[in-house]
Amino acid sequence: MNKLLLIIKREFIAKVRNKTFVIMTFLSPLLMIGMIALVAFLTKNSLEQKRTVTYIDASHLFSSDNFKEDKTIKFINLSDVDLETAKIITQESNHYGLLYIPKKSEVDELSKNIQFFSENSPNMILIADLESVISAKLQTIKRKNLGIDIEKLKASKINVDMQLSNFSGERTSKLINGLKMGFGIGAGYLLMMFVIIYGNMVMRSVIEEKTSRIIEIIISSVKPFYLMLGKVIGTASAGLLQFFIWSVVLSILMLIASVVFGVEMSSNISTMQVPSEQMEMMKSTMEGEIQLLISEVLKLPLFTMFFMFLFYFLGGYLLYSSIFAAIGAAVDNETDTQQFMLPVILPLMLGVYVGFSSVIGDPHGTVATVFSMIPFTSPIVMLMRIPFGVPWWQIAISMLLLIVTFVGVIWFAAKIYRVGILMYGKKPSYKELYKWLKY
Template identity: 40%
Template sequence: MANKIFLVIKREYLARVKRRSFIVATIITPLIFPSILGVFLWIALSDMPLEGSKIIEVVDENRTFMLESNEMFVFSYRGLDREEAREQVVQGNRYGYLYIPDLDVNRPLGITFYSVEPPGLSMIGNLEAAIQKKLEEIKLFASGIDPEVLSDLKTPVNIKAMRLAIGGGETVSNTVVNYGVGFIAGILIYTFIFVYGNQIMQGVIEEKSSRIIEILVSSLKPFQLMMGKIIGIGAVGLTQFLIWIILIGLVSSLVMGYFGLQMPQQQLLEMSGSEMANWQNENTQLFEIMELIQGIDFYTLIFSFLIYFVGGYLLYGAFFAAIGAAVDNPSDAQQFMFPVTIPLLMAYMGLFIFVLDDPNSNASYWLSIIPFTSPVAMMGRVSYGVPWIELALSISLLTSGFLFTTWAAGKIYRIGILVHGSKVSYKTLWKWIKQN
């Protein structure tokens, strides 16, 4: 019997993996991400010197606004009048000119920037910040405080969050990293369920509409056929996923390498002890990130990702198979999609509204326990650390959840695949489930 399920799995797997569309999607998708990254890096790097060379003539009636040049602008003070400055801009010697009229430091009105190209928002923002800073200095000076003293008062603070383990020991925890991990894992599971669940449904409809189904069920039990299809397509998804991870890793390090940015792990691995100590002092921020990544419990994370990835897929996969069996073509499937889309959407929205915001709230707890939402919601919590008892409860409920949906779907599937041309309602489905 198990042998026959394996035959179905093999057929479903090979039929999809050999398809040209699969090969193209599997290779193209991971290339998109690093190439976008590459394009951004290229634009950023090639633009930088150009931005720096923007020279702005300042026409200052007060003769007090000595603005500091920054990475965007170089300010020039040649004491030109407005007419001369305008001439310089039109001839292209200056990017633009800034006119500062004689003004009251408390009500600085009438400051105007003139340029041929319309300036971007960030440019205006940059100019405003420069002028504000200057005004601050002027006012401070007027009230007798040395700006140097004031800047000494400002000390940057960075709180490091440490998580205490009940059994002893502590790990670094960072909300941003945890948020990112939960976000990515949750979205991945959500997308995977939808994309591959749809493939299950299409596959069932194909067998039904091409009338292969009756030949198949005279050789196999409908349940073997359904499980074989669900598992086979799941294996296709996992294969694609694995190839993506490998390709993204490979291409990303190639792109980064090209721009001289080595992957931090690699750099660390190549360092000796003393170099390491030096490097730590120089790159405190980078080191902190490294420390954070090391703080994540990767074993629990990967373990739960696999469990929820597979569990969620099986739970919803059974639904998709049942829907495919109940209808004659994909357009009829819409009416039965609610039981699938509603809980999945709830899980997805719950992930953002509750779980990532406060992983320990009541709503987060329930979303990560109920089997229909737990695959997406629990992944949002895992990186923050979840008591193992909750994890165990959630996983065992998910297991009974997919055993239940598979059982119910099997009942619908068994009858549905042989029904052609009649309109099926929820009532009919219920009758099929009750039938022996």
């Protein structure tokens, strides 16, 4: 036990002191923020670019009120010239495109014959905007033609907002589902990242012990199993520290970013062209929703969620990292690890994929249920399902299977590890690994 602590301490210190580790710990959040900022900057720039569109209105149904200039688009009326000339003018003045509304007797026919000419394939958002402007105008005309009273039509509009309750009569919020998904996706993704980053670190550290030939000196003092366990736990501790620093640095940077960009954001929202009545409605429902949301979050099994998160996070990490340790022991250098990596990464990816595709759509469907039982995918899939409320017997089976598999895998990994660390100079096949189990 004492020796295990010694090993954990050494592994932890060796990882934390490593220059790459230190650099990554403090550089990654900066890189991440930088990347987010860059993406935000680029999108904002492309949105703010003002485009000039020329138009010919041969139908004379539209007025300049319909084609008003706004932040992203400016219109030039070329209805005085013919189409060919307009095309040339548009092209030569480097305008974005030409909208052509022909003259047709029927509105329905007209709606199918409007054209847009441009140099390259046009921006889809811009096209959608134009289409909505035109369709709003044509709809008004058609309604008039059909003798529909527009005031009455407006008055007849009704908005349905269903209230969700469970059978015991408690109201539930729609937003809470989003929140649950957020937790599930976040937890699943975090686990996958953690397993891949620190599992690899465990593997590299085993390979280092092999190549530096210190391994035999160490295992003449401690059992290989303890060395493996110490390595896995020590690396995880370093990883948790790194994650902790990341989250602290990230939240500080986010705070700074939100203070700097926050002002601009709110000014952006106010200029958004949302009809004021709709805005009011949204506001009132939002307030109700948020109150409901808070009461529901408090009603969530927060303690269970926290405990489950801990259990599946540790279970998943230990399961996978002991396999990584065995792979490290079986090979001589990192290039030889490739053939063994696929079977490890595959179930991990499967877990995330199943989680994203089926848990979010149907948290209690067959696929989600089955994959939350299979030990290699259960840590990720079950973590995603838990906020939606999983029957206790399913959790019990899933946990039991995970524990049993973990014991089996660590036994198997320890065997490979014990034999592998003393094998030099050849790249083992799966057949040989199987033979090692019997040594």
